[in-house]
Amino acid sequence: MKYLADKNGYYDSFGGAFIPEMLQEQIIELQNHYQKIIKSSEFQKSFKNILKNYVGRPTPLFFSKKYSDKYGGKIYLKREDLNHTGSHKINNTVGQSLLAKILGKKKIIAETGAGQHGVATATTCALMNLECMIFIGEKDMERQSSNVLRMKALGAKVIPVLSGDKTLKDAVNEAIRFWINHSECYYLIGSTIGPHPYPQMVADFQSIISEEIKKQLEEKEGCKFPNYIVACIGGGSNAAGSFYHFLDHDFVNLIAVEAAGLGVHTKKTAASIHCGTKGVLHGSMTFLLQNKDGQVLPTYSISAGLDYPGIGPMHANLFLKKRVNFLHATDEEALQAGYELIRLEGIIPALESAHALAALKKIPSKMNDVIIVNLSGRGDKDINVYNKFFNKYSKYEQTT
Template structure:
């Protein structure tokens, strides 16, 4: 079964480009430039060289001995937290900034929730000599203050968004609004959301993750993993982790959503568990909405997962039953994150901690090979861990 995008920008029944006519020219130019360079050897060589020499790829695939003993299986962590800037986000920002330069754009617009995409964008813009504007909800700015300081230090103009839920959804709304009025800028989306070709672009730049996993597992003596587990909000790190295994039915793919205070509460961000088909930020996908089609407010202790939708690629994977979706509460994620800290000396981002928490929900065989993508490091969340555990 083909799980990738078709020529019209759809993943099955999901995707497309539902956008104002004022953005149509920009979207078409982006689609054309990406189709020109996505398989261009010189472009790809430059992209890979920057990933190697600036980002520090390949990231390690770390075997967790104590963790594996506890869960009686073989657990590996794909260490995206060891990238420059501390997450997987920079895999995408470097690729898209190179595209922006090809388009002659010098002003970059971005949105961020946890701050990791904002930092990756600000870092890449500083390195490439581009101006950077980052939209961020004021609630996220408060709970991710250290990342706001880092973005400003890197020269980014961080623009607070103080309407709506004041989190990631509204940061994207304002970024798109700004883009409409400043269409000479380049909008650098951080996840596999938005109008085509953005979900395709982000998933293909992030596919470096599963490309490396295949090589690294082979070096460990494993042909395939039995499971790949990733947290999911919009879905960029999940797309990258799953990409090269989508057509391999031997590999079970698991995505873990943020349940917040529980899927039966009004404080959740579990799109697949609680959502329905609708249009959000330019694409047909699955979203959290009321019976009138109004997008519902979301909640998660993890700002990177605090989003009322999911990328169209993942909506299709859910409908076709290729990916199994779980959801994890705030408390479960915090407990799982602290368990990794104590057992392996690694502080995971709260987003990644959701993926770790699903280990308690699955019965593994002792010879199973389980790969969990550690999408980011938890420095930004240390005050949350401190408060929860009274440190």
């Protein structure tokens, strides 16, 4: 596959492993062993067994007649929100937790923003009898408090991060600092970010999404290939999984939707492709929000999972090669799209997923076009934010 990483972890000019010397041993261990381990028949058997009998895969590909009637085309929702723990994140945590055990690791550290990766990590650690420590920014602890309670209930030690903006970037920073001083741990990164081999490894584990889409679409439409696949994007794990098996088929339009926050023309945004420049963030060369001196800029999004100043190197390359079309949605557009799905189909999407739904208004689809939107997670964690919007929107509806 031409858009995946080479043996050194580069996607053309993006990727690599820009790491401090004190992490060399851990990263080299992964680089030397992960491919052999995850391709073994024993690993794949365990991985697929857990995904089927514990996670609940395959997730449904749901045809939304109401969306199709409203926007045109044939619109399907890939229901990753129906996975155990409520998002796509568990596909990756199952894979990396199995890998960690084979490598002899007994303690897992992870970062989280929206809390979904934290919950998924805590869940698989409980399943596999691994000690678990989750770093989360203090701001995200407040806006994702229900997921913090779930992590604690699952036995994870939750570490509040008080530095920087107290969001996802800062949680990653603290997790890496801890890992430097505790080499016996395994760092379970949640997105397609970080030094090689993490971006490719996470994409590999999430590729089950597009693998299932091809099979399900053939059953429903008689063809494996849709006209469009749409996914929200921050670091890029659910987008990588949704796009993976369609990357080499250029006739499939791939659309990634960034979090614009209050707008890409403001300083309150998290749109790394639209507003960023090339540089190194958390161990890889990519696009990120930075000033002229290379200092990482603060980000803003109503969605904690997309509130990150960079994008995975795989996606940076896909943008530069014009293989993926990058759109953006503001907070208001995401809230409106989430509200619409709730009322039309009785599905509460995560605010992250709502950004992808917002793109339906911007796709020039034809009557018979097949459009798949990856519903990456459920919105229980965001219900307080939605509730505020409902109250505001209800008042607006009453006056119009």
